[in-house]
Amino acid sequence: MRLAHVALWTRDIPSAADFWQRYFDAKVGLLYNSNRRPGFTSCFIELGPDRLQIELMSAPWIADKAADECVGWDHIAISLGSIAAVDSLAERCKSDNVLVSGPRRTGDGFYEAVIAAPDGTRVEITS
Numbered sequence: 001m002r003l004a005h006v007a008l009w010t011r012d013i014p015s016a017a018d019f020w021q022r023y024f025d026a027k028v029g030l031l032y033n034s035n036r037r038p039g040f041t042s043c044f045i046e047l048g049p050d051r052l053q054i055e056l057m058s059a060p061w062i063a064d065k066a067a068d069e070c071v072g073w074d075h076i077a078i079s080l081g082s083i084a085a086v087d088s089l090a091e092r093c094k095s096d097n098v099l100v101s102g103p104r105r106t107g108d109g110f111y112e113a114v115i116a117a118p119d120g121t122r123v124e125i126t127s
Contacts, residue, residue, distance in 0.1 A: 004053070005054060007055040007057055009119075020045045020054065027046040030043060043055075076121075077125075081127065085125075100116050100122060113125050
């Protein structure tokens with residue numbers, strides 16, 4: 001078994017796609033407009049050699065998140081392969097004002113930093 005893809009609601013697919021392309025070299029697919037659900041649009045992005053897929057979705061009826069912590073998926077974690085890679089990307093994200101929390105060793109042994117996608121979705125970058 002393997003994870004096929006994860007989906008992320010966003011108000012602005014082009015901005016979200018730009019974020020993933022800028023920080024993770026994502027390949028951005030074509031925009032899809034649903035005939036069955038008018039107003040629903042999506043596109044897939046692919047990350048890395050394993051081609052991890054994230055579906056970016058938008059629709060006029062989606063609501064803002066009520067709180068930072070709520071029931072449902074909380075974040076995605078992306079392993080960059082080294083502490084140096086985490087430090088480097090965290091520094092870029094700090095300059096761009098999207099760094100939520102700086103690199104640190106967590107209690108469960110991960111070396112990570114947290115950055116925010118355009119709609120505030122948290123992305124952990126790990127070594």
